Amino acid sequence: MPTATRSDAPAPGQARALFRERVDVPTAGWCPGYTQVNLISVPADWAYDVLLFCQRNPKPCPVLDVTDRGAWTTPLAPGADLRTDVPRYRVWENGQLVDEPLDVMDHWRDDLVTFLIGCSFTFESALAEAGVPLRHVEQGRNVAMYRTNRPCRPAGELHGPMVVSMRQIPAGLVETATQVSSLMPAVHGGPVHVGDPAELGIDDLARPDFGDPVRARPGDVPVFWACGVTPQAAVMASKPPFALTHAPGYMLITDALDEHYRVA
């Protein structure tokens, strides 16, 4: 078991130091108020297609930073090492998951370009402040994520389905959740769907494609947001020769404030 719990509320730099020391946990609920991000690193000759894919699919893939070739630092998290400071990574070869290490020092290449992409955890603080309960945090679980039947708009060699995160929300609070998240368009914005999962091609909420199943309470309605794991689904579908990503739900915690991504 990890020694740090959410109630410790470490600063982002302290959390990253724990993860660098191999604490291996999903980051939902960690460092409330600080922006968590998805990570994907690809060889430089794939970088244009990834950046264009993100531009063409801004709801699932809002880009918050792009490194220069080979760099492992970001202004969003001064002092962070992108090769070690995520709790768990995934290594992809030709679209296949080949490793899930706690750092990527042995996999790093000088030609990698790294994309940091917004995460719906960013609006969770705002949801909580607005009185919207977060079932996955209550249940100590990773958020549930699903591949959908909605294709992203392709870009060059990159294509794949949109991935969504799902939150069970009391019916009377769906409108509040929609309003609060819509004001944060740089981190997925408002929901892409409310209600019947079948309309997104999701057969069984109890069997998410990524993350953990999360139990509904009576009166809850499933609400779906575009998810920054979408680039991983594109990697699986498009099979670039090599990619590194975070493991879903095991995010990079930055020093940026969630509040920074609220437009009003």
Add this chain to the structure above:
Amino acid sequence: MPTATRSDAPAPGQARALFRERVDVPTAGWCPGYTQVNLISVPADWAYDVLLFCQRNPKPCPVLDVTDRGAWTTPLAPGADLRTDVPRYRVWENGQLVDEPLDVMDHWRDDLVTFLIGCSFTFESALAEAGVPLRHVEQGRNVAMYRTNRPCRPAGELHGPMVVSMRQIPAGLVETATQVSSLMPAVHGGPVHVGDPAELGIDDLARPDFGDPVRARPGDVPVFWACGVTPQAAVMASKPPFALTHAPGYMLITDALDEHYRVA
């Protein structure tokens, strides 16, 4: 004199047809409610730097669409030809303005990638609806635009200063204008500065770097928004071998609704 005036309120496709037939006017106030965009085309080997420059400078350079290499169409304006449907273009070689034609058929190249970038005209309908007067439209002029002393974050070979558009706003309506535009982050969002032009390094409001001087009325305050002409300033500073752009204020009018870019 052009045969069409603002009071005709042509549909976007009709306006584009007029411009294709060589009607040569700034587009401020044309087709209210429809999104106008900035255009820049660069050779494919410069496209990554342009896209990354835009990602790193989202206030002045919100990308609304990127074409595939060589394409002159966009889903934002079905039926439009990007080589003819802007009222006036600029042709750049090594950072120098070499021509300002009414179409670019003779300058087109198969290796061009075209970026369509949000324009502050998009929130002008919303400002007008909120009761904020638009002095440049009242005066039948192009909006005034200025180079600033604020450098953009560079990307690869591309660097340059932020350009801003300026609107004279009655002091009592500055807060309204800020709120209304902040809800449209995909088209520059809220102002970057209110008040003293010197803080942006602007010496004389009567001598804009692009567009026309616009007279203030008593009680007006100058309000500055990041401007989609910023990529042109980057072209001038960074000197790519070739680029095409619209002429400042002579925009592509799309079929997208301004409303689409409002987050709440």
